[in-house]
Amino acid sequence: xxxxRVSPGGSxxxxxxxxxxxxxxLAVALATAWCGLVVALAVPHARAHDAPMPGSARHGLLxxxxxxxxxxxxxxxxxxxxxxxxxxxxxxxxxYNDHHTIAQLARDRGVGxxxxxxxxxxxxxxxxxxRRIEMERRTRLMLVSGHLAQHVLFHVFHGAGVESIVIRxxxxxxxxxxxxxxxxxxxxxxxxxxxxxPAAVLAAVGLRIEENRVAGVATLSTPATQxxxxxxxxxxxxxxxxxxxxxxxxxxxxxxxxxLRHRPGHTSTDVPVTRARQAAEDRRIARGLRGRPASxxxxxxxxxxxxxxxxxxxxxxxxxxxxxxxxxRTNDGGAHHHHDM
Numbered sequence: 573x574x575x576x577r578v579s580p581g582g583s584x585x586x587x588x589x590x591x592x593x594x595x596x597x598l599a600v601a602l603a604t605a606w607c608g609l610v611v612a613l614a615v616p617h618a619r620a621h622d623a624p625m626p627g628s629a630r631h632g633l634l635x636x637x638x639x640x641x642x643x644x645x646x647x648x649x650x651x652x653x654x655x656x657x658x659x660x661x662x663x664x665x666x667x668y669n670d671h672h673t674i675a676q677l678a679r680d681r682g683v684g685x686x687x688x689x690x691x692x693x694x695x696x697x698x699x700x701x702x703r704r705i706e707m708e709r710r711t712r713l714m715l716v717s718g719h720l721a722q723h724v725l726f727h728v729f730h731g732a733g734v735e736s737i738v739i740r741x742x743x744x745x746x747x748x749x750x751x752x753x754x755x756x757x758x759x760x761x762x763x764x765x766x767x768x769x770p771a772a773v774l775a776a777v778g779l780r781i782e783e784n785r786v787a788g789v790a791t792l793s794t795p796a797t798q799x800x801x802x803x804x805x806x807x808x809x810x811x812x813x814x815x816x817x818x819x820x821x822x823x824x825x826x827x828x829x830x831x832l833r834h835r836p837g838h839t840s841t842d843v844p845v846t847r848a849r850q851a852a853e854d855r856r857i858a859r860g861l862r863g864r865p866a867s868x869x870x871x872x873x874x875x876x877x878x879x880x881x882x883x884x885x886x887x888x889x890x891x892x893x894x895x896x897x898x899x900x901r902t903n904d905g906g907a908h909h910h911h912d913m
Contacts, residue, residue, distance in 0.1 A: 622717035623673075623888035634720060634731075639710060641731035642784055643802050644794040645724050646710040647692035650801075655691055656681055664726055665875040668826075669857050670718040671850060672879050675891055678715070680880025685715055685891045695795040703792050716883075716892030726872075727827060728806045729813055732784065734777055735759070741776040742768035756817045774814060781806045812868035824867035831860065850882055 625633045634640055653663050656677055666672055678688050693707045714721045723730060739749050742763045752762050763770050785803040788794040794802075819828035858874055883891075 622719050623885045624713060624717055624892050634723060635713065637710075639793050640720065640724055642788065642793075643724050643728060643732060644788040645714070645798050645802070646707045646794060647714075648695065648795045648798045648801075649725055650797070652688075652692060655683060655688060659876075661873045662875060662877075664872045666879060667718060667722045667726065668872045668875070669850070669853050669879075670722040671853060671882070673718045673883060673888060674715045674721055675888065676880040676883045679883070680878060685712070688715065696792060699792050707792075712892045716888040722827075728802065728809060732806070733780060734810075734813070737777050737780050738763065738773055741773045742766055744768070753818050754821075756821050758815050758817060760814045770814070774810065777810060777814075778807060781810075809869075815868065822867075822869075824865045825869050826864075826871050831857075847881055850879065854879070 622633070624635075639646070649663055652658075652674070653660070656663075656674075658666070666677060667674075674688075675685050678685060689708050689711050692711050693704065696704050696707045699707070714724060735749070735753075738744075738759050739746050744762060744766045749762055752765075753759070757765075759773075760770055763773050781803050785799045788799045788802075789796045816822050816825065819825035822828040825831070854875070861871055861874065864871055
């Protein structure tokens with residue numbers, strides 16, 4: 573008779589009967605591990621959105637360089653539109669699918685990336701040589717990075733420190749402000765709640781916008797024409813931003829909650845994409861635009877024309893180089909897409 577082991581619960585099992593059970597459990601564990609390995613090999617590795625970013629990084633990673641968070645584009649966007657024969661509003665329409673890159677559109681229209689870099693940075697011809705080289709480097713990064721280009725040109729409040737100005741001017745505690753914003757409150761409602769003057773708060777933000785414009789031009793970080801365009805865009809959109817929830821909670825916002833759903837799995841992507849996948853994303857984004865509720869936010873137009881074939885990740889990295897650092901969070905401490913957009 574086999575020896576008997578009594579478990580703490582009081583049940584008895586012959587010792588010899590344990591070995592077949594262990595073998596079955598090991599077989600199940602090995603089979604599960606093998607299936608997991610097969611799935612891991614079959615599913616594309618999660619990659620950062622823009623090609624110059626580290627391949628294992630989160631989707632919305634940005635370069636950790638102040639010019640990007642200050643929205644100091646190293647070229648005039650109207651000059652870019654002229655070079656690529658884009659009608660007014662079509663640059664934003666093209667970049668609204670931020671898997672598109674300006675480099676792919678340039679190639680489709682017969683313009684080399686280096687030729688485009690030289691033309692776009694001609695405004696800095698009289699700057700010191702080191703500064704010209706830096707403007708060329710930043711321009712290359714924007715040409716090969718769809719998300720970075722979209723951020724610098726059109727996410728005009730993200731990382732610009734606007735919410736910090738609201739908090740400081742109104743006197744509200746940051747933790748309280750963040751909690752209310754997370755609940756969907758507008759900045760205007762919070763300012764009114766703490767009995768601060770909304771006009772004074774907006775005036776302080778307007779001063780910050782003007783200081784940013786002056787600093788960008790003075791440091792030769794952006795052409796004066798582009799700095800003025802950014803300041804005008806921020807000033808025009810500020811009342812809407814002030815009266816609405818954070819964009820991540822706002823279905824009406826152009827880069828808000830509905831936009832974040834424009835493809836499955838926003839936290840990662842398998843770049844490069846194929847033409848078919850790109851076309852499917854374009855259609856999904858167009859449907860999302862049609863479904864937006866009305867609000868004070870203006871929505872981008874639909875891109876008209878062929879965006880060109882997506883460039884491979886290797887090609888984009890070769891054309892654009894690798895940035896000096898990476899920025900996973902905004903200057904205001906909020907996760908990308910959540911604050912100051």
